[in-house]
Amino acid sequence: MLSPSETKKSGYLTMQSYSSQGKLVRNGEKNKLVICIEGNIASGKTTCLEYFSKTSNIEVLTEPVSKWRNVRGHNPLGLMYQDPTRWGITLQTYIQLTMLDQHLSTISAPMRMMERSIYSAKYIFVENLYRSGKMPEVDFAVLSEWFEWITQNIAIPVDLIVYLQSSPQTCHERLKERCREEEKIIPLEYLEAIHQLYEDWLIKKTSFNVPAPVLVISADDDLQKMILQYEENREKILSGSNV
Numbered sequence: 001m002l003s004p005s006e007t008k009k010s011g012y013l014t015m016q017s018y019s020s021q022g023k024l025v026r027n028g029e030k031n032k033l034v035i036c037i038e039g040n041i042a043s044g045k046t047t048c049l050e051y052f053s054k055t056s057n058i059e060v061l062t063e064p065v066s067k068w069r070n071v072r073g074h075n076p077l078g079l080m081y082q083d084p085t086r087w088g089i090t091l092q093t094y095i096q097l098t099m100l101d102q103h104l105s106t107i108s109a110p111m112r113m114m115e116r117s118i119y120s121a122k123y124i125f126v127e128n129l130y131r132s133g134k135m136p137e138v139d140f141a142v143l144s145e146w147f148e149w150i151t152q153n154i155a156i157p158v159d160l161i162v163y164l165q166s167s168p169q170t171c172h173e174r175l176k177e178r179c180r181e182e183e184k185i186i187p188l189e190y191l192e193a194i195h196q197l198y199e200d201w202l203i204k205k206t207s208f209n210v211p212a213p214v215l216v217i218s219a220d221d222d223l224q225k226m227i228l229q230y231e232e233n234r235e236k237i238l239s240g241s242n243v
């Protein structure tokens, strides 16, 4: 066990020490803001991040989808959509790892905006697979044990969640337009289930712990109107506040 003053170096997980709550924390990044952009598939998260990436002093991290489509020559994202019962745990284990990797990576600017989080991977996507009967109970139990160990032992600070709230119909249209090969088989009902889980988590706050204040932005508008909304909310977002 490390004492509070000790640090450990292991690749990118450098300079960690135990905080007063007994969690591993990253040193030297306490004053940096972390904003997570959350929302349904194709709600416009990447487009939003692209817009804010033009602002100086912001580091933008998009979801590592290319890794999820190619890990050592395998495509766990595609496999999951083809056979969720068999491959759901494979994809979600890898997503949990890659999201943890992003949360723990060194922040290169005063502020980080990142796409989704380790929290939505578990509370939305794993939960959806399990509730829809497509993830065996043992797979859900193993993933849950991993998630609980991680969140109980490692500090994963988030200062603000920006929720791009969109109708499942809008997302379905945009998803068809984007035309990602693996996602061609996603039916509207899948997006409706993801939407409901997001609403219960971030709006009703009835399902799981919400790790940060939530700023809700309606995301059904066209791009021009979205930019107006981003400008209206710029100050709140950049100060990490929802009021």
Ligand SMILES: Nc1ncnc2c1ncn2[C@@H]1O[C@H](COP(=O)(O)OP(=O)(O)O)[C@@H](O)[C@H]1O
Pocket: 039, 040, 041, 042, 043, 044, 045, 046, 047, 048, 174, 175, 177, 178, 219, 220, 221, 222, 223, 226
């Ligand atoms: N406000 C918008 N109006 C119309 N199309 C949009 C809008 N925002 C994004 N798109 C398009 O919808 C698709 C999904 O957007 P994207 O930003 O990739 O979503 P996400 O990252 O949430 O999955 C892309 O083809 C993108 O160009």
Ligand SMILES: O=c1ccn([C@H]2C[C@H](O)[C@@H](COP(=O)(O)O)O2)c(=O)[nH]1
Pocket: 039, 040, 041, 042, 043, 045, 063, 065, 077, 091, 092, 095, 120, 121, 122, 125, 126, 183
């Ligand atoms: O935990 C997760 C996170 C994402 N996915 C899937 C959903 C989409 O097909 C892609 C990327 O999501 P975007 O909303 O387009 O960024 O990954 C998942 O299955 N599980």
